[in-house]
Amino acid sequence: MKPFGSSIFQLLEKHPFFVSLSKEHLKILAGCGKNLHFQAGTFLAREGDPAAHFFVIRKGRVSVEIANPPAGTIAVQSLDESEIVGWSWLYPPHVWQFDVCATQETSVISLDGECLREKCEQNHELGFQLMKAFSRIMTRRLAATRLQLLQVYGASHD
Numbered sequence: 020m021k022p023f024g025s026s027i028f029q030l031l032e033k034h035p036f037f038v039s040l041s042k043e044h045l046k047i048l049a050g051c052g053k054n055l056h057f058q059a060g061t062f063l064a065r066e067g068d069p070a071a072h073f074f075v076i077r078k079g080r081v082s083v084e085i086a087n088p089p090a091g092t093i094a095v096q097s098l099d100e101s102e103i104v105g106w107s108w109l110y111p112p113h114v115w116q117f118d119v120c121a122t123q124e125t126s127v128i129s130l131d132g133e134c135l136r137e138k139c140e141q142n143h144e145l146g147f148q149l150m151k152a153f154s155r156i157m158t159r160r161l162a163a164t165r166l167q168l169l170q171v172y173g174a175s176h177d
Contacts, residue, residue: 027049027052027054027128028045028046028049030128031045031052032045036075036103036152036156037152039148039151040145040148040152044142044144044145047138047142048130048138050134051130051131051134051135051138052075052129052130052131053128053129053131054128055074055127055128055129056126057079057124058124059121059123059124059125060120061121062119062121063081063104063119063121063125064104064105064115064117064119065118066085066086066115066116067114067115068114068115069113069114069115070105070107070108070113071133072105072108072129072130072132073103073104073105073108073130073132074103074105074119074127074128074129075127075128076098076101076102076103076104076125076127077100077128078100078126079099079121079122079123079124079125079127080097080098080099080123081097081098081119081120081125082096082119082122083096083097083098083104083117083119084118085117085118092118095117095164095167096160096163096164097122103153103156104119105119106156106157108132108133108135108136109132109136109149109153113132135149
C-alpha cells in the first residue's frame, strides 16, 4: 500500500530514523523494503520465530510483549508512527525475542534483514551507519525499560 504515490525511498527519506543516511544508502535500503498493512490484533512477529526483517511504523501502533503463561501477556512497550520495531535481524541467531502485535490498524515498511545483511557486507559504510542508528534505539529503549522496572519493582523494596 503506497500512500499518495510515495515510494519506499521517499517514505524512508522522511523518516527520522534514517536522517543520517545518504541518498545512496536509502536507495539500497528501499530495494530491501515492502509496504505491509496489519489489522488490529494481528501479530507482526512472534517470540522464537526467525527475525528476518524489521519494521518502520508509518501509521498505527504496536505493542511489544512478553508471553508470561501464568499471568498472561506483559506489554513492555507501545510504539507508534515514526518508530522502528526489531533489531534481532542484526544479531545471530536472528530470532525474535518478543511478540509484536498491532493494537490498531497499522501500516509499516518491512525491511528484509537477509537482504540488508548482504548489502552491509558489500558496503561496510552502510553497515556502520545502520549499526550506529540501531545502537541509539537500543540505548534509548534499554533506558526506558530500566525506568519501567524501577517503577514496578523499586516501590516494593522501599
